[in-house]
Amino acid sequence: SQTIHQWPATLVQPVGSPLSLECTVEGTSNPNLYWYRQAAGRGLQLLFYSVGIGQISSEVPQNLSASRPQDRQFILSSKKLLLSDSGFYLCAWSAEVYGYTFGSGTRLTVV
Amino acid sequence: SQKIEQNSEALNIQEGKTATLTCNYTNYSPAYLQWYRQDPGRGPVFLLLIRENEKEKRKERLKVTFDTTLKQSLFHITASQPADSATYLCALQAGTALIFGKGTTLSVSS
Numbered sequence: 001s002q003t004i005h006q007w008p009a010t011l012v013q014p015v016g017s018p019l020s021l022e023c024t025v026e027g028t029s030n031p032n033l034y035w036y037r038q039a040a041g042r043g044l045q046l047l048f049y050s051v052g053i054g055q056i057s058s059e060v061p062q063n064l065s066a067s068r069p070q071d072r073q074f075i076l077s078s079k080k081l082l083l084s085d086s087g088f089y090l091c092a093w094s095a096e097v098y099g100y101t102f103g104s105g106t107r108l109t110v111v
Numbered sequence: 112s113q114k115i116e117q118n119s120e121a122l123n124i125q126e127g128k129t130a131t132l133t134c135n136y137t138n139y140s141p142a143y144l145q146w147y148r149q150d151p152g153r154g155p156v157f158l159l160l161i162r163e164n165e166k167e168k169r170k171e172r173l174k175v176t177f178d179t180t181l182k183q184s185l186f187h188i189t190a191s192q193p194a195d196s197a198t199y200l201c202a203l204q205a206g207t208a209l210i211f212g213k214g215t216t217l218s219v220s221s
Contacts, residue, residue, distance in 0.1 A: 034208055043213035044155070044200070051207060059208070090154050099145055099157025100202075100209060107152070 002027035006091045006103030013110055019064075019078040021106050023091030026072065031093040033074040034100065035066055038088040050074060086110045113138040115203055117212040124191055125220055132186040132215045134201035141203040144177055144184050149198045149214065158199075159186075191219045 006023045013019060025031050035047040046059045048066035056066050063082060067075045074091055086109050092100040114137045124130050134144070143162045147155035161168045161177045161184070168175045174187040188195050198214040 032207065036211075044211040046208050046210065049208045057207070088152075092154070094209075099147075099160055100155075101157065102154030105152070105154050 002093075002101065004091065004093055004101055004103045006106060008106060009104065010107045011109070013081050013108065015083055015110055016080045019076070019081055019085070019108070021076040021089055021091075021108075023074045023076075023103055024072055025074075025093045028072070028093070028095060030071060031095055033068060034092045034094070035074065035076050036090045036092065036102075038090065039086070044090070048076070081110045083110050113205065113210070115139075115201065115210060115212040117199075117201060117215045119215045120213070121216045121218070123218045123220065126192060128191055130188040130191050130195070130217055130219070132199050132201075132217070134184040134186070134212055136182050136203055139182070139203050139205065140179075141205075143204060144175075145202045145209065146173075146175055146184075146186050147200040147202060147211075149200060155200055155211075188217070191217075193219050193221050195219050 003026045032051050034049045036044045037047055038044050048058055050056050050068045053068055064078050089106045091103040094100045116135045118133050143160055145160045146158045148158055149155040159170055159175045161175045163179050172189045176185045196219050198216045200211050200214045202209040202211045
């Protein structure tokens with residue numbers, strides 16, 4: 001069966017520090033991968049998606065970036081965090097036309 | 112501009128009643144629409160997908176309708192239970208990725 005792993009679960013980082021969140025998927029090949037952010041009281045905002053290794057599409061211009069170094073690995077990064085980067089970050093995968101499977105999320109607080 | 116609106120931020124109902132949640136969209140022509148459940152501090156969980164040529168879809172106590180003329184989907188939970196309390200999100204495919212509404216938080220009281 002397919003599983004998705006996302007870590008860490010919580011993270012407190014100072015303003016200006018770097019960020020690296022990792023997501024891996026097991027049990028499927030060539031999945032579509034996504035990063036979403038959910039700020040307090042707001043909906044899910046699509047940040048990045050990837051349809052293959054090295055293929056990244058950005059939906060929202062910001063100081064975040066994403067990479068897909070391997071087929072089932074998706075990384076969200078930042079060189080310098082801002083207060084506004086705080087939120088609940090969710091990784092998800094999908095295959096063709098079907099529901100997304102989300103990871104358990106990372107609660108990021110920038111202080 | 113494209114919009115997905117879930118018209119109620121919160122819905123409170125009594126156990127045993129039917130909960131009806133609404134999702135409206137503008138400036139989209141989605142081939143299908145999806146509904147998810149999200150519990151506090153957790154990622155959304157996929158519930159149902161309905162295609163544009165399907166008027167209605169059911170799964171146990173859940174029923175979804177999709178009216179492409181009205182640009183609306185209704186999500187029903189029959190015989191609701193306190194365990195159904197959660198935030199429910201509708202989502203549309205826009206390009207390669209799903210775009211989500213802000214959700215409706217359902218509270219079922221016993």
